Amino acid sequence: MATDNAPSSWPTVGRAVALLTVIISVLLTAFSWPSVRSSVHDVPIAVAGPSAATDQVRAALEQRLPGAFDISTVADTAAAEQLIRDREVYGAIDVSAGNPQVITATAASAAIAQTLQNVGAALSQSHAQDAGTPAAVRDLVALPADDPRGAGLAAGALPLVLGGILTAVLLTRLVRGTGRRITGALAFAVTGGLAMAAILQFWLGSLDGSYLANTGAIALTIAATSLTILGLESLLGYAGFGIGAATMMLVGNPLSGTSTAPQMLPGWSGPLGQLLPPGAGGQLLRSTAFFDGHGAAHSIIVLSAWLAAGVVLCAIGGLRSRQRPASPTADTTVRPVEPATA
Structure with a gap:
């Protein structure tokens, strides 16, 4: 008789190895291709x-x-x-x-x-x-003397994405209720923005400009990322979370152009990256930190659209969960037995 401790079949091992190979290949392509193929164009x-x-x-x-x-x-x-x-x-x-x-x-x-x-x-x-x-x-517009290579700004791109993903994970696991999840995501966007801007500006010296404006740029990026993933999860379950996280991490982060410039990414990838929260957020933070907000309009529109879409998806997912019929329960009512008829 089969037991739970029986070894997996060899085909199962083969499928696991094939899946891992695909995953590592996708990761390598996503993070290496934009850098290797970077060049100056337009x-x-x-x-x-x-x-x-x-x-x-x-x-x-x-x-x-x-x-x-x-x-x-x-x-x-x-x-x-x-x-x-x-x-x-x-x-x-x-x-x-x-x-x-x-x-x-x-x-x-x-x-x-x-x-x-x-x-x-x-x-x-x-x-x-x-x-x-x-x-x-x-x-004419130099980087701060404490970070003349812009290393802090480039390194901060990944925590911005991870902050949005972790927000969606924790709120999905710990918080019930659509309104409470949205409120939690927005509240963390503010507190996370305050903390990250303080670290980058006052400790590492990687940012100039208005601290509150930089906080707003970071908070809007985190909110757009987290609410989009929360909305997809509430609508599609774990599949929605996977789609949202993969889009932000494997597409949005490598194509953000934060460490170089969108125009240096190959082909269509630069414009695409600016339509996703990581790319728009990185450009917005440069605008608030070094250019008094000039050039920020496009990024604000993109991030606001993602944030609004996330809220709408959360609301739709919440309505669907409330309208879902309750699972039928066993009928335990005792009924009298009628006498059999001839």
Whole structure:
């Protein structure tokens, strides 16, 4: 007779090994592919100066790095700087004074700032009589002195996602009632936002700007993530939780572009990442921390839409659970036995 302690069949072992192989392959692809295939393409930059000079720079850039930049031409340095501060462009090449000058914003993307420095040096060498003359570089919006590489901001992307997932897990396990779960998720978004912003800004020195604005950016990201997963779980059960967590962790986090820039991700993955909470949240936090909120509108709309969708899904799931008929119980009523008839 079979017992519970009997060994599993070999086909069962084979299926487990195959499933684990698929899972590790998906994880490796999700986290490695965006980094390995990263390159500069369609990065918005400005070129400032007279039309003849800017046309030469545009042609030189297209020759050196075809398709790398989406160039906006402006008349002078002030206009280029305004575009950078408004998060319309990542940097500028200023030829209004002759030899190209590079204006960067490492707070927007250290990787793109480095690319612009290299391009500016090459352009300067081609313009200057002395090939060893370096291009002047000015960092208009720099990262904090305590974190000049932006490591804290990049590392904070994963805890933002995990915070939303863990919120959904704990509230599903510990809290009953749709309204209480939504309230718990929103309350944790606030307290978690306060804590994470304090750590990143006051301890690690990775953020500048308004502490409350940074808190709001983090809180909105956590709320959008957690409520979306909670809504899917309330509607679809464990399958919904798996779909939500996988979307945020395996798609949203690798494609967020927080450590580099969305324009450096391959193909369609950059725009897709900005439509998911991790990508929108990372860009929103850069805007509040370093650009006085400029360029935040798109991220706020995306995060608010996910948050609202999560609340709606939670409400629908709660209504369905209340309308579900109760399981039938055994009828224990004692009835008199009628005499048999002939």
